[in-house]
Amino acid sequence: MAAEAAAGTGAPVTILDHMPSPARKLLIAGRGGLNLTHSEALDRFLGRYGAARERLEPHIRAFPPSALIAWCEALGQETFIGSSGRVFPKAMKASPLLRAWLARLAEHGVGLRTRHRWLGFTEDGLLRVATPQGETRLAPGATVLALGGASWPGLGADGAWTALLPGCAIAPLRPSNMGFAVAWSEHLRNRFAGAPLKRIALSFGEHAARGEAVITQRGIEGGVIYALSAPLREAIAATGEATALLDLRPDISAEDLARRIARRAPATTLSNHLRRAAGLSPPAIALVQEAIRGGAPAEDIAALIKALPLRLFAPFGLDRAISSAGGLAWQEVEPDLMIRRLPGVFACGEMLDWEAPTGGYLLQACFATGRAAGQAAAAWALSAPR
Structure with missing residues (x-):
């Protein structure tokens, strides 16, 4: 997106990608349908970015969800809004979008060099780049770093860049949008691993979600x-x-649920009773039984169904996380996303210090900051004295 925005100003642009092929993380996101953005009201949308809202808001307002949808459809990929309000391409995958996008970038003269990895800067500010032929040095008019976080490192974003910006404050990269470890019993683990829990709700303090x-x-x-x-x-x-x-x-109040399960025939097992009277699935029933075996009070089953304690001991690691938190601290970048210590070098996307829930918010901010960084980099390069 940074390359497209920069090329749109007339600047010559080259993308360096250290992987053998580009956009691997976009392609893996396409396996889940490629949730591009969300259709909710923009003010509510912006609130999803928490503490980073103030810094991300100008870029997202300049390239809001409606603009991202229009951009996608201009590439021949129609979109639709799902029942949850999330926006997807009708193809429900990323490959058609990526093919059309790469073709348009090529039409705009954007070069793509794969297996080119940035190694940092020389003392006089040149880019050190590892290529299949060996290390080379480049002196572009401006540079955009779009190096990602550190989730799914096998797809390219491995977080190694954090060692290549000496003097810059970087919040540690941590997993985000990930699962958590639970000390299941052997029975539950062996019987129900892989089982879905549908139409549930989770709460923690003031936070809640369905x-x-x-x-x-x-x-x-x-x-x-x-x-x-x-x-x-x-x-x-x-x-x-x-x-x-x-x-x-x-979807059922505690009172209604209590009425449903108040009467239990003597010969009916708890499992069958919860299935018939409470409408619980087998894995949900297993969780209730596991909680009772763990010491949860069995006198009020309805209350347990409505507020079953789920003890979480550790987040899953970055290799399993959808995204990552942390990154280049906001005080290190100007409003136009130029790194303060590195004139002419801009940063965007997940390498900046922000996080957001799934639902289209991750890609939207990546696209919007990429566009902003590309425009600013082109303006810098084109205005620099020759």
Whole structure:
């Protein structure tokens, strides 16, 4: 996006990508349908960025969700709004979009050099770049660093760049939008690993979300977990664990649920009773039984179903996280995203210090900051004395 924005000003642009092919993380995002952005009101949308809202807001307002949708459709990829308000290309994958995008960049004269890895700067400010032929040095009019965070490092963004900006404050890269470890019993782990929990709700302190989750061998993950991953991660860092409350039937009040399960035939097992009277799925029933075996009071099953304690002990690592928190501190960059210590060098995307939940907010901010950095870099290069 930075390259396209810069090329649109008439500046000559070359992309250096250290992987053998470009946009691998975009392609992996396409496996989930490529959630480009979200259709909710812009003020509510901007609130999803938390403490980083003030710095991201000008760039997102300059390239809002409506502009991203129009950009996608101009590449021949129609979009639609899902029932959750999320926006996807109708193709539900990234490859057609990427092919059209690369073709348009080529038409604009943008060069693409793969297997070219940035190694930092020389003492006189040149770019050190490792190529298949060996190290070379470049002196561009301006540089945009779009180096990503550190999640899914096998796709290219491995966080190694954090050692290449000496003197710059960098918040440690941490997993975001990830699952958490839970000490399941052997029975639950062996019987229900991979089982979905649908139409549930999760709360932790003042934070709450509805969605789905998946029980895994190591713990739990999924959309409703990702939505609360930041406060849960911080709580675990502070105290070693966090207990969230899982509502297995958020569509039914506690009173109604209590009435439904008040009468239980003597010969009916708890499992069958919860399935018939409460409408719980087998994995949800297993969680209730696991909580009771762990010491949760069995006298009020309805209350337990509505607020089942879920003890989380550690976040899953960066290799499993959808995104990462941390990155280049905001005080290190100008409003136009130029790095203060490095005139003519700009930063964008996930390498900046922000995080957001899944739902289209991640890609939207990456696209918007990429566009802003590309425009600013082109303006810098074209105005520099020759």
